[in-house]
Amino acid sequence: MKNKGILAARYGLLALGVLFIAVGLLRREHIEVLQKAVMICLECIGIG
Amino acid sequence: MPGMYRDRLKKHKLSFQRRVQLVSAVLVNGYAIGFAKGRIFTGGTKAVCVPVLNCYSCPGALGACPIGSLQAALGSAGHRFPFYVLGLLMLFGVVLGRLVCGLLCPLGLLQDLLHKIPVPKLRVPRKIDRPLRWLKYIVLLVTVVLLPAFAVTDTGVNPPYFCKYICPAGTLGGGVPLLLTNPSLRALAGELFSWKALVLAAIVAACVFIPRAFCRYLCPLGAFYSLFNRFGFYQMKLDKSKCIGCKKCEESCPMGVEVTKDINSVECIRCGKCKEVCPKGAVTPVYPLSDSTSKKQKL
Known part of the structure; x- marks a missing residue:
């Protein structure tokens, strides 16, 4: 019973993760990630 | 030489x-x-x-x-x-x-x-x-x-x-x-x-x-x-029939996991140190399809 719960959670989370990625791609969120990542993040390096 | x-x-x-x-x-x-x-x-x-x-x-x-x-x-x-x-x-x-x-x-x-x-x-x-x-x-x-x-x-x-x-x-x-x-x-x-x-x-x-x-x-x-350690595909398994309770696994664990009590603890980083030091081979990683393999071995 416990194993079934773990399996359900495992595949449920996997499916949810894939669904989230698909929704994110449709909303072009990957472009926002790219735009942020190709510029030097001044906060990250301790300047701004 | x-x-x-x-x-x-x-x-x-x-x-x-x-x-x-x-x-x-x-x-x-x-x-x-x-x-x-x-x-x-x-x-x-x-x-x-x-x-x-x-x-x-x-x-x-x-x-x-x-x-x-x-x-x-x-x-x-x-x-x-x-x-x-x-x-x-x-x-x-x-x-x-x-x-x-x-x-x-x-x-x-x-x-x-x-x-x-x-x-x-x-x-x-x-x-x-x-x-x-x-x-x-x-x-x-x-x-x-x-x-x-x-x-x-x-x-x-x-x-x-x-x-x-x-x-x-x-x-x-x-x-x-x-x-x-x-x-x-x-x-x-x-x-x-x-x-x-x-x-x-x-x-x-x-x-x-x-x-x-x-x-x-x-x-x-x-x-x-x-948060995913207990549900993930990659798990660790302790064979209690092989374990002699020497605690070498726990001494070697960089994250201080109590391997013999809770091997898939949220703190386990799957570094494999416990598997490396176990003298009896009681610690093994479990992959998604390894259950069927072990069934075959039993047969």
Whole structure:
């Protein structure tokens, strides 16, 4: 019973993760990630 | 004589974990020209988050940092739900879990190497160690989620608070190489950089004395992946019929996991040290399809 719960959670989370990625791609969120990542993040390096 | 030489080579042979860590660090930071020229990679692969804590402002970084991207998405103008970054994090969490920490993270590699420095090591008393481990969840919730989403500065921006005030990967992987090679950025360094250098120095010092101190107490990415440790595809298994209770596994565990009681603890980083030292082979990794294999063996 416990194993079934773990399996359900495992595949449920996997499916949810894939669904989230698909929704994110449709909303072009990957472009926002790219735009942020190709510029030097001044906060990250301790300047701004 | 040749035997002696062979023994010495064998002794210094890199472990599986170390080899994977090195390959991962090179793959994630493969833009070598960036280090020489003091600039960052701007190619399309940066639209994808890497599974590890690796600053996207590191000159070598070929992908985006998931924690940096999550903060940027939460702090963006529309405050939209970050489906893409969260989806990637969930995928990494379910498929790999904290294996990312044990085998793939460059910061994990650095911590392992720092702990090899031959000085007396510190054993954090359980009373202090256990509550301190909750700190990484607070760091995740407060500095990665709540503050970037809701705390707006006077200038109207939501800064990535974890990256700005804590992240040692940003200081070491991004700040130090960029400031060394880029004079215009060096001229801008001020109090914030001094603060971040201080935090980095404290983390480095802690890691020399305490194994994986950053992973144990501060890493928000490790905190996120730890939530998936019990559900992930990659699990560890202890065969109690083989276990002789020597506790060598627990002594060797860098994360202080009680292997004989809770082998798939949220703190387990799947580094494989327990498997390596077990004299009876009682500890084994379990892959998604390994159940059918064991059934075949029984037959």
